[in-house]
Amino acid sequence: xxxxxxxxxxxxxxxxxxxxxxxxxxxxxxxxxxxxxxxxxxxxxxxxxxxxxxxxxxxxxxxxxxxxxxxxxxxxxxxxxxxxxxxxxxxxxxxxxxxxxxxxxxxxxxxxxxxxxxxxxxxxxxxxxxxxxxxxxxxxxxxxxxxxxxxxxxxxxxxxxxxxxxxxxxxxxxxxxxxxxxxxxxxxxxxxxxxxxxxxxxxxxxxxxxxxxxx
Amino acid sequence: xxxxxxxxxxxxxxxxxxxxxxxxxxxxxxxxxxxxxxxxxxxxxxxxxxxxxxxxxxxxxxxxxxxxxxxxxxxxxxxxxxxxxxxxxxxxxxxxxxxxxxxxxxxxxxxxxxxxxxxxxxxxxxxxxxxxxxxxxxxxxxxxxxxxxxxxxxxxxxxxxxxxxxxxxxxxxxxxxx
Numbered sequence: 001x002x003x004x005x006x007x008x009x010x011x012x013x014x015x016x017x018x019x020x021x022x023x024x025x026x027x028x029x030x031x032x033x034x035x036x037x038x039x040x041x042x043x044x045x046x047x048x049x050x051x052x053x054x055x056x057x058x059x060x061x062x063x064x065x066x067x068x069x070x071x072x073x074x075x076x077x078x079x080x081x082x083x084x085x086x087x088x089x090x091x092x093x094x095x096x097x098x099x100x101x102x103x104x105x106x107x108x109x110x111x112x113x114x115x116x117x118x119x120x121x122x123x124x125x126x127x128x129x130x131x132x133x134x135x136x137x138x139x140x141x142x143x144x145x146x147x148x149x150x151x152x153x154x155x156x157x158x159x160x161x162x163x164x165x166x167x168x169x170x171x172x173x174x175x176x177x178x179x180x181x182x183x184x185x186x187x188x189x190x191x192x193x194x195x196x197x198x199x200x201x202x203x204x205x206x207x208x209x210x211x212x213x214x215x
Numbered sequence: 216x217x218x219x220x221x222x223x224x225x226x227x228x229x230x231x232x233x234x235x236x237x238x239x240x241x242x243x244x245x246x247x248x249x250x251x252x253x254x255x256x257x258x259x260x261x262x263x264x265x266x267x268x269x270x271x272x273x274x275x276x277x278x279x280x281x282x283x284x285x286x287x288x289x290x291x292x293x294x295x296x297x298x299x300x301x302x303x304x305x306x307x308x309x310x311x312x313x314x315x316x317x318x319x320x321x322x323x324x325x326x327x328x329x330x331x332x333x334x335x336x337x338x339x340x341x342x343x344x345x346x347x348x349x350x351x352x353x354x355x356x357x358x359x360x361x362x363x364x365x366x367x368x369x370x371x372x373x374x375x376x377x378x379x380x381x382x383x384x385x386x387x388x389x390x391x392x393x
Contacts, residue, residue, distance in 0.1 A: 054280075054300075054325055058374065070297040070370075073280045073325065077295060092257065092278065092325040114257070114327045139257030139325060 001128050004030040004045060006038035006075065007053035007094065016051060019109060019142075026124050034058060035071040042079050042086070049087045049124050052076050052137075053094045076137040087127045088137035112143045119143070225250050228331060231304040232273050234355035242348050249337040254329045255279075261308075261322035261330060268310035268318045270332035274301050277328030281307060281320040281363075295321065296374070299366040306359050311335030312342075312352075 003026055005016045010033070017028045026049075030041040034057045042050055054072035076090040089111065113120045127138065225247040229235040235246060252275070255261060261272065264284055282295040298320060301307050310318045312335060342349035 054278075058370070070280060070300050070366075072297075073282070073323065074294075074296050081294075090325070137258075141326070 001026045001049060001124055002029045002045065002047040003027065003124065004032065004038070004041050004047040004050045006032040006035075006041070006050065006056055006072075007091075008033045008055070008057055012053070012094065019111075020051070020124060023124055035075045038075050039078065042083070046083075047086075048128055049089065050076075050079055051089045051091065054090055054092050055094065080137050089124075089127065089140050090137045091142060092139050093141045110143045111140045113138070113140060222247050225252075225331060228273060228275050228304065232306050232355075233304075233358055234271075234306045234352055235273075236355065237351035238348055242345070245341060246333060246338065249334045249341075250331045252329060253332055255324045255327070257324055257326055259324045259328075261324065261328075262318045264318055264321045266318045268308060268316045269335055270308060271306065271311040271335055271338065272308040272322075272333070273306050273331040274303055275329045275331055276303060277324060277326040278302060279307075279322050279324045279326075279328055281322050283320050283367075296370055298370055299363055300325070306355070309356050309359055312339060312356060 001023075003020050005013055005020070005028055007013055007016060013031045013033070017031065020026050020028055029047055030045045032038040032041045036058070038050070038052060038056065041047075052072045052075055055070070056072040056075060058071045072090060076088045079086050080088050110121050111123065113122060121143070122138075122140070222244070226240075226243045229238070229243050229246055229250075235243065238246065250273075253261075255277075261279065262268075264282075279301045280297045281299050281301060282297050285294045285296060287294055301322070307322060308318060310316060311333075316335065338352075342352055
């Protein structure tokens with residue numbers, strides 16, 4: 001799978017390239033630091049997947065001119081319209097400083113989507129094999145969870161709630177049975193206790209009588 | 216969450232926004248009573264350029280882009296450019312307070328977003344009744360419009376540089392062919 005990456009900081013380009021090339025069969029064929037170069041790279045290289053930072057400058061600016069850095073969505077939409085078969089991933093939370101300070105290990109990060117309260121991890125292979133997952137472009141976040149940790153879906157959550165309910169229900173049944181058995185055996189217990197009290201009283205009285213009348 | 220705590224929550228969001236920060240507690244409560252919460256998925260459109268502007272909005276969670284459509288020949292696909300990225304507690308959709316009450320940009324969610332939509336008709340009626348809060352709100356609104364103008368200026372410069380760069384490369388390639 002041929003991939004083009006578009007983000008301004010060079011270290012983020014390298015970092016994303018590492019994440020991408022962690023996946024079998026994925027090769028980064030081009031990198032761009034602004035909108036103009038991103039569009040040119042996609043036109044010339046015709047990649048299977050393009051990963052675009054939403055904070056992408058339009059073009060190379062002059063030092064004294066403040067340029068807009070909001071062209072990521074525009075580039076993603078433009079590619080999606082011009083190349084309907086292209087897969088475009090728009091990274092919506094790429095705070096390069098925060099990510100780079102947190103970790104430089106691509107193993108610890110993954111792409112994921114938030115949908116209906118669920119976090120859905122996905123790979124470039126998902127994007128290439130299953131087609132458009134959410135919309136065109138795919139709006140994705142870079143997660144900071146270890147990839148090995150399972151991320152829960154609704155079905156998984158329901159399964160866990162079911163397991164908890166069965167466990168608590170089992171404890172309730174055992175406790176209830178113990179209480180019921182105790183309640184059923186109450187008359188026998190009272191009778192045995194009464195017999196014991198009578199026996200102890202009789203024994204004490206016999207001993208007392210022995211002391212009072214020794215012969 | 217009880218309706219009272221939900222209303223307090225709305226008031227705290229309004230208090231944190233540039234447009235409503237100068238309002239007192241009673242006025243904030245009144246404005247909060249005009250507001251309803253809405254949620255949008257990534258890629259969802261909050262409003263489109265040219266829509267009737269019914270609500271002024273405050274972003275409570277997420278990020279969204281405001282875009283303008285570029286006129287293109289009918290044979291070519293439409294193109295949109297992002298003028299600004301809206302962050303939490305920022306106000307957008309100011310057209311609901313200014314005639315002709317038509318949104319001038321399109322708002323697209325970059326992330327899952329929750330917004331407070333404040334009924335424009337009710338808010339305008341309140342601002343007419345109470346001139347003092349009307350002044351504070353319109354002063355905040357002017358800052359929002361000025362900020363959007365500044366962002367549009369940056370986009371214009373960027374586009375001009377882009378066009379100039381393209382023309383220059385075309386001239387160079389023609390010269391090298393000649």
